[in-house]
Amino acid sequence: MNCIPTGISAMKGGDGPYSYTNNSSFQRQGVETAKVLINEDIAEKLDINELISSAKLFNIADLGCSVGPNTIIVVENIIESVKLKYQSFCHNNQGALEFQVFFNDIPSNDFNVLFKSFPSDRQYYAAGVPGLFQGRLFPKASLHFVHCSYALHWLSKIPKELTNKTSPAWNKGRIYPANASDDVWEAYSAQFAKDIESFLNARAQELVSGGLMALIISCLPDGSSVKFFDLGFNDLLEKCLNQMVVEGVVSEDMVDSFNLPQYHPSKQEVCTLIQRNLCFSIERMEPLVRPARKGIAPTVEMVISTLRAVYQEIIAGHFGDDIIDELFDRLKKKVVVSDILSQSTDKSWMLELYVLLKRKVD
Amino acid sequence: MNCIPTGISAMKGGDGPYSYTNNSSFQRQGVETAKVLINEDIAEKLDINELISSAKLFNIADLGCSVGPNTIIVVENIIESVKLKYQSFCHNNQGALEFQVFFNDIPSNDFNVLFKSFPSDRQYYAAGVPGLFQGRLFPKASLHFVHCSYALHWLSKIPKELTNKTSPAWNKGRIYPANASDDVWEAYSAQFAKDIESFLNARAQELVSGGLMALIISCLPDGSSVKFFDLGFNDLLEKCLNQMVVEGVVSEDMVDSFNLPQYHPSKQEVCTLIQRNLCFSIERMEPLVRPARKGIAPTVEMVISTLRAVYQEIIAGHFGDDIIDELFDRLKKKVVVSDILSQSTDKSWMLELYVLLKRKVD
Numbered sequence: 185m186n187c188i189p190t191g192i193s194a195m196k197g198g199d200g201p202y203s204y205t206n207n208s209s210f211q212r213q214g215v216e217t218a219k220v221l222i223n224e225d226i227a228e229k230l231d232i233n234e235l236i237s238s239a240k241l242f243n244i245a246d247l248g249c250s251v252g253p254n255t256i257i258v259v260e261n262i263i264e265s266v267k268l269k270y271q272s273f274c275h276n277n278q279g280a281l282e283f284q285v286f287f288n289d290i291p292s293n294d295f296n297v298l299f300k301s302f303p304s305d306r307q308y309y310a311a312g313v314p315g316l317f318q319g320r321l322f323p324k325a326s327l328h329f330v331h332c333s334y335a336l337h338w339l340s341k342i343p344k345e346l347t348n349k350t351s352p353a354w355n356k357g358r359i360y361p362a363n364a365s366d367d368v369w370e371a372y373s374a375q376f377a378k379d380i381e382s383f384l385n386a387r388a389q390e391l392v393s394g395g396l397m398a399l400i401i402s403c404l405p406d407g408s409s410v411k412f413f414d415l416g417f418n419d420l421l422e423k424c425l426n427q428m429v430v431e432g433v434v435s436e437d438m439v440d441s442f443n444l445p446q447y448h449p450s451k452q453e454v455c456t457l458i459q460r461n462l463c464f465s466i467e468r469m470e471p472l473v474r475p476a477r478k479g480i481a482p483t484v485e486m487v488i489s490t491l492r493a494v495y496q497e498i499i500a501g502h503f504g505d506d507i508i509d510e511l512f513d514r515l516k517k518k519v520v521v522s523d524i525l526s527q528s529t530d531k532s533w534m535l536e537l538y539v540l541l542k543r544k545v546d
Numbered sequence: 547m548n549c550i551p552t553g554i555s556a557m558k559g560g561d562g563p564y565s566y567t568n569n570s571s572f573q574r575q576g577v578e579t580a581k582v583l584i585n586e587d588i589a590e591k592l593d594i595n596e597l598i599s600s601a602k603l604f605n606i607a608d609l610g611c612s613v614g615p616n617t618i619i620v621v622e623n624i625i626e627s628v629k630l631k632y633q634s635f636c637h638n639n640q641g642a643l644e645f646q647v648f649f650n651d652i653p654s655n656d657f658n659v660l661f662k663s664f665p666s667d668r669q670y671y672a673a674g675v676p677g678l679f680q681g682r683l684f685p686k687a688s689l690h691f692v693h694c695s696y697a698l699h700w701l702s703k704i705p706k707e708l709t710n711k712t713s714p715a716w717n718k719g720r721i722y723p724a725n726a727s728d729d730v731w732e733a734y735s736a737q738f739a740k741d742i743e744s745f746l747n748a749r750a751q752e753l754v755s756g757g758l759m760a761l762i763i764s765c766l767p768d769g770s771s772v773k774f775f776d777l778g779f780n781d782l783l784e785k786c787l788n789q790m791v792v793e794g795v796v797s798e799d800m801v802d803s804f805n806l807p808q809y810h811p812s813k814q815e816v817c818t819l820i821q822r823n824l825c826f827s828i829e830r831m832e833p834l835v836r837p838a839r840k841g842i843a844p845t846v847e848m849v850i851s852t853l854r855a856v857y858q859e860i861i862a863g864h865f866g867d868d869i870i871d872e873l874f875d876r877l878k879k880k881v882v883v884s885d886i887l888s889q890s891t892d893k894s895w896m897l898e899l900y901v902l903l904k905r906k907v908d
Binding site (some may be wrong): 284321323 | 656
């Protein structure tokens with residue numbers, strides 16, 4: 185079974201003002217948008233008669249589920265869709281289908297909060313599964329549907345060479361791969377490729393033949409180059425950290441040895457990596473098209489809370505808790521004077537790629 | 547699915563000085579003693595060939611697992627025993643058996659600490675399952691072995707009549723059933739009977755035919771009467787609370803409305819309740835015989851820490867956190883001046899009943 189390397193952290197737990205529970209509306213809009221696609225795919229591509237054995241059990245896993253309402257919304261939607269399909273294709277006398285749902289994330293995820301958020305009237309058996317999804321988490325051929333959204337861009341570990349001063353891939357003063365040297369970019373890219381390979385190999389073992397896997401992957405926008413893509417917020421965060429080095433608040437070594445375990449691939453990169461694994465057929469691969477924005481654009485406070493929910497644990501794990509408030513105060517000021525929010529209203533910072541895979545018959 | 551009523555709490559989480567993790571050596575000695583019995587029962591009574599389908603998967607659940615090393619020790623022992631049986635009865639070319647282990651407790655259990663305590667080199671797939679074990683937790687016929695130790699004496703809820711001032715079963719000034727009126731005792735006894743009935747009905751659905759269930763139940767010592775049995779420590783705890791009422795530290799109403807959700811049945815009571823459920827055969831039912839005490843008797847500090855690990859959350863849930871330190875300080879003084887510790891060296895305060903059940907074929 186798998187160990188969690190240092191430098192890897194879960195989203196912010198609890199239910200406080202900076203928790204992921206209260207700051208995941210961006211991801212929520214994404215999974216809401218993907219609902220329609222998942223429902224279509226279950227209706228059209230799930231061979232329910234072949235999948236369901238005499239046990240009348242349908243097993244679902246949400247990998248990288250984090251905490252908060254999103255994971256519950258996702259699995260309830262999958263269950264409703266599968267029930268509809270089952271009812272339309274199976275005779276009534278076959279008995280009701282039971283559902284077991286496995287909620288997975290790394291062990292530092294706040295499973296206590298997740299478990300307390302389960303609806304008491306839920307129509308499924310629920311279990312939490314701690315572990316890295318790049319490794320095996322479930323017995324052979326035990327899952328019928330896997331869902332994984334906004335999680336595959338998180339690497340299982342920081343490539344060693346990024347923090348090795350003697351390596352050409354030493355990522356001095358930088359915290360992510362955009363605009364970095366070829367060596368840095370290649371180290372990130374290679375780790376991502378390894379992670380996707382391990383992820384697909386594990387799922388190929390765990391999914392039954394004909395089982396489906398729905399992924400939402402944060403990718404580069406079409407037409408942007410991997411090397412020169414800039415998420416904007418990461419760049420501002422990096423600037424804040426380097427400013428804190430100049431002012432003596434944090435040491436240069438600490439920033440030099442810090443790298444975000446995050447890589448955004450291109451759509452083509454994802455496609456190539458999936459095709460390399462011969463166990464899955466790509467049933468659908470297309471960008472999520474969110475409905476046009478309505479109402480008010482996100483405020484600076486909302487953006488900062490979302491970034492804290494995502495990054496706080498990783499940053500605190502490396503630099504300690506003490507710098508958090510100051511760092512995010514600095515980031516807030518940088519966001520205010522930048523044009524980053526007005527830009528994000530007009531252009532997409534990333535492509536949200538929806539992928540549906542089917543486990544081929546061996 | 548099930549809701550958790552008020553008045554029900556898990557053991558003390560975390561890994562601090564009063565945590566169950568660091569204060570469960572009494573239970574640990576019990577599960578260590580039961581190892582031999584479980585190993586014998588798996589060797590003699592597990593029909594492995596009939597149990598294992600082509601999936602080559604063996605599913606285990608530890609119900610009321612709490613936190614700390616005990617649950618890990620228990621499941622690792624079961625797995626080793628089943629592997630031995632499988633190797634001796636099955637041909638090598640049948641492939642290795644996979645194990646999936648479900649760790650269950652109520653949602654307020656500290657699953658975060660439990661998950662971080664999983665050995666990284668474990669040879670099984672692990673999942674946490676939050677919920678009351680008196681209700682359904684797993685799909686039909688999905689488990690091969692269930693273990694539940696030192697948990698069944700915890701009731702799923704406090705019978706309402708105990709806190710109703712107009713009921714003859716109002717348990718005024720008392721916190722548990724010993725030496726109470728017939729009505730109080732009957733309310734506790736009836737709730738225990740309901741809970742065992744629900745527990746067995748749920749497990750009858752979840753275990754495969756031929757599946758085994760090993761229970762360790764804290765019972766009354768042979769020959770003691772249910773009504774007049776006194777756990778000793780509960781009596782001292784009750785005295786402390788009533789003393790705090792007299793001194794105005796807690797209100798009389800608060801003590802009147804507090805009852806420990808705990809009932810220790812007689813061996814005969816357990817036997818009758820199990821026989822009433824027609825889905826199980828009793829394969830073994832005998833007291834655990836712990837090896838003779840060696841070394842030093844437990845100190846007052848050890849006893850108080852153990853009691854805190856078990857009772858703190860329940861008491862704090864009713865009275866608030868503020869009384870905890872004072873209450874256990876008072877209890878410590880009462881234990882020191884009582885002869886309770888010297889008694890416990892000589893006589894058993896409870897009978898630890900080991901029960902092995904087999905799910906009959908429908």
